[in-house]
Amino acid sequence: MFKIPFLDLPPLRAAAGTVRLPGSKSISNRVLLLAGLSEGQTLVHDLLDSDDTAVMLASLKQLGCVLEQVEGGPLKVTGIGAKLQTNAAKLFLGNAGTAMRPLTAALALLAATQGGEFELSGVARMHERPIGDLVDALRGLGCEVACLGNEGYPPLRLSGPSELKLSEPVRVRGDVSSQFLTALLLALPLVAEQDIHIDVVGELISKPYIHITLELLKRFGIEVKREGWQRFTIPAGSRYRSPGEIHVEGDASSASYFVALGAIAATGQPIRIEGVGSASLQGDVRFVEAAEAMGAVVRAEANAVEVKRGAWPLRALDLDCNHIPDAAMTLAVMALYADGPSTLRNIASWRVKETDRIVAMATELRKLGAQVEEGPDWLRVHPLRDWQPAAIHTYDDHRVAMCFSLAAFNGLVTASPVPVRILEPQCVAKTFPDYFETLFEVVSARPEDIPVITIDGPTASGKGTLADVVAHELGYIVLDSGALYRATGLAARRAGVELDEAEAVAAIAAKLDLHFAKGRVWLGDEDITDALREEASGLAASQVAAHAPVRAALNQLQLDFRCLPGLVADGRDMGSMVFPDAPLKVFLTASAATRAERRHKQLISKGIPANIAGLREDLEARDARDKGRTASPLQAAADARRLDNSAQTIEESRDLVLSWWAEARPFKGSALSH
Ligand SMILES: O=C(O)C1=C[C@@H](OP(=O)(O)O)[C@@H](O)[C@H](O)C1
Ligand SMILES: C=C(OP(=O)(O)O)C(=O)O
Missing domain, CATH: 3.40.50.300 (P-loop containing nucleotide triphosphate hydrolases)
Incomplete structure (x- = not known):
């Protein structure tokens, strides 16, 4: 990892070679929590090793799970079997939404049924990321949840015992983050003595992440019934049953940078990306469709994709990106190489992620010289020919750092190429600590x-x-x-x-x-x-x-x-x-x-x-x-x-x-x- 104040990327010219992706963040943290709540052991293969998983692992350890790393092999997780091993803990969850939200739901329910007091906090930005819809749902269930700073935001205190009301459907809003519904789906099997219904209020966003949640629950023995995206039912008697062994796919959002690289710069050999493909659980594999629409030539296998440049310049795009909220940031930088303005729509959730990503992307793209328009839930990026050397502020957002590395290919569209400075590049540690090292293995520049x-x-x-x-x-x-x-x-x-x-x-x-x-x-x-x-x-x-x-x-x-x-x-x-x-x-x-x-x-x-x-x-x-x-x-x-x-x-x-x-x-x- 580059732990330095800034990393300068010289003008890059070409891309080719093979990338092995790190494990999926979304799958890793769900699997860890499910294994941690199960009885017995789960061997987790190809787990992501990053800041987001580190905070989940540290929390599970504090809660009494036993974690053993098999040398060069899987992580052995011995779960708590849905029984609290400690009734007080203060957990620090960094900026990991996939740890904060599901652990909130799980510990609120465990405290309610078994007694205890748990405090969950994170970095300053985590305390600005909303969690009110989940807090409301949990309070509706009878859990005791206190917001220790601002109402509707972490840090939180979860305490109990308290009486749960499970006969009425649990209502949760789904239009700010799908992680609130994911959190309830992952945690409610803890208390499923009877059928538990969850009703989603408002239009559910980021739906493919719910698909990941349901599929992983299935692997841990829980078959949730789904009626559209409105009602979910956890059947009475649901219990977490470890599958014994589970493999984590490569991260499809991380793949997007390399798919883009192929579309922009793989003019000879393709970029081969191993770890995700057409058989993936992750919605972000559909990023390849957006890349194809922009001109990429993609060949997908079950567990790999190969990407080459097709149309050049890329074709402009107008896309509803709600199904690929994370990978869509990559499109905003690809748009600089397009033949007309590209519009990314239905991305309001960008405003409550690692930073306000609509503001961040617009601000940094403009530094490169681009014309950008922005609305409450959309972004329009015009192609760029007159590039300015820019120091890209990354706002402690891994995806800003990763997607702006693609701007270093400006030499393919201008006679006066400029280097790109990425400030605080170590922010990639959230999901892809070796991103830049991996990038340098497959790109080339003129000496x-x-x-x-x-x-x-x-x-x-x-x-x-x-x-x-x-x-x-x-x-x-x-x-x-x-x-x-x-x-x-x-x-x-x-x-x-x-x-x-x-x-x-x-x-x-x-x-x-x-x-x-x-x-x-x-x-x-x-x-x-x-x-x-x-x-x-x-x-x-x-x-x-x-x-x-x-x-x-x-x-x-x-x-x-x-x-x-x-x-x-x-x-x-x-x-x-x-x-x-x-x-x-x-x-x-x-x-x-x-x-x-x-x-x-x-x-x-x-x-x-x-x-x-x-x-x-x-x-x-x-x-x-x-x-x-x-x-x-x-x-x-x-x-x-x-x-x-x-x-x-x-x-x-x-x-x-x-x-x-x-x-x-x-x-x-x-x-x-x-
Ligand atoms: O459930 C998940 O694993 C995730 C859901 C998405 O969040 P939202 O549902 O808040 O859009 C996504 O942006 C995040 O990186 C991971
Ligand atoms: C939004 C993201 O993370 P989180 O899981 O913290 O929500 C992300 O990784 O882009």
């Missing part, structure tokens, strides 16, 4: 559009540390080019090749089987990270780096590190030779005395004896050799910014480089400006 920051300088100037911290802040990849030379020296010595035999060493460099993973460096199967840090490796690197054929052999390897979302390359000639087009080049220096001191500290801390005067002599000799060599001598690129960090902390150097980077980017104003 020259992928930003590179080069940090060159003499030995022990702190290049590596500075490169690491700068890359960390930006979510970029690091190229430690020195490691390539060190590894070449090491590999040459192991192969018995003399380090002054330029051509023989170059042949080794060309075949170097080197890879970097999780901060370690591997040569073939061997972890050589520590060996590379030895003084001898540094000296060998300096020797082999003097050979022009070695440098040529390593050049392509270095260029290959220019990967999404960007690169920080440290070395001696990163700015001057390898990445001459880097938009920011830093030449880092420190006095010989400071560098000798740092190297001395480093060695001593590793328990390696060292002498400052000797180290300084070595350093100066190495500087002379690096500067004096004919192949890429150590020198600052003409357009490099010089940074002497002798008297600076690493944080000061990092902040200075980041401020230079901000100047080099097209996003004006502060990083967090909205």
Whole structure:
């Protein structure tokens, strides 16, 4: 996950490849609650691991469910068998509607019948999301529900015992959120001594989510009778019966970003999305129909879909989106690539989700330059040709972050492509923590559009540390080019090749089987990270780096590190030779005395004896050799910014480089400006 203040997406050009979706949020949280209320064990396969499921899991644990993660396998949930194990708990439910609403209903009924006091709260936004219709229904049933802040909103206190009135139908409004009806359907089997009727008041929205609820209840042994979308009956004697084992489908709402990606940018091979398909329980699979209407070519299998670009530009769309409220946000960004204005209708529920999504989408689309009109329950987006670089505020809404990543394909419709900045990208953790990593696996950009920051300088100037911290802040990849030379020296010595035999060493460099993973460096199967840090490796690197054929052999390897979302390359000639087009080049220096001191500290801390005067002599000799060599001598690129960090902390150097980077980017104003 990118836990950084902002993530810049360079202009993207194409998409192809396979995506394996994370588990469905809606199914995961329903299954967890049903398994938690059942007697005995349920093995849950492919559960979503995200913020929304984490709060459900933590709550179930507090309520006495036993949760055991089978290593690399399913989660084993031992339920409470509809019997309270504790009669008091304070549960924190973040911003998960699928946890807050169903747990409210379940605990209100359990408190009423078995006694207890439960407090349910969430993040600030959760306390602005309505729950009044569910509270009214529960109070109508005889439950004691107190709104601890504003009436009709969490936090809530549920207490009991109290007498339930189950002979009359339970009435619940369905026009603000379907989750209130879902909550009652999931919880009322707890008290179904007699048939319980639920009557929906007003037009029910988001109906496909009720289908998910009914299907999952069925798998837990409860057959609800449905008359249209108006009346639901839970038969007398209903009891939760664990199916023993259950598989969670991939998330169909999460699939929408990749379906869109296929429609926009898969011009060769399709995007293959695994985990949902035509056999899915989730209503959001019908997003593919909207994408097809816009021109996508879709091939659906039971549990996968493949999507390619068809019509281009996309065809404008006018659609009632009530059945796909979450995935419909994706259409709003696709509309930028259409041949006319697109209108999304019947989306009033957007106003009470993670943020007011109608306002959020309109505001952020306008930042890109788009013309947008909005009404109480609709949004119209016009196609965009004159794109502006924009920092997209994400309002702690995972879907805003995910759908705006699609704006990075603007280079397909304009000759002046712009990067897109996604502020606070970690908000995707609500349902898809690795969204951006997954995206980067299936999209590509032109190398020259992928930003590179080069940090060159003499030995022990702190290049590596500075490169690491700068890359960390930006979510970029690091190229430690020195490691390539060190590894070449090491590999040459192991192969018995003399380090002054330029051509023989170059042949080794060309075949170097080197890879970097999780901060370690591997040569073939061997972890050589520590060996590379030895003084001898540094000296060998300096020797082999003097050979022009070695440098040529390593050049392509270095260029290959220019990967999404960007690169920080440290070395001696990163700015001057390898990445001459880097938009920011830093030449880092420190006095010989400071560098000798740092190297001395480093060695001593590793328990390696060292002498400052000797180290300084070595350093100066190495500087002379690096500067004096004919192949890429150590020198600052003409357009490099010089940074002497002798008297600076690493944080000061990092902040200075980041401020230079901000100047080099097209996003004006502060990083967090909205
Ligand atoms: O029941 C569910 O799993 C959901 C129902 C929908 O909410 P509304 O019924 O409030 O539209 C949807 O937006 C939400 O992400 C998940
Ligand atoms: C509306 C959403 O979430 P919640 O389950 O919190 O309602 C969503 O995921 O888009």
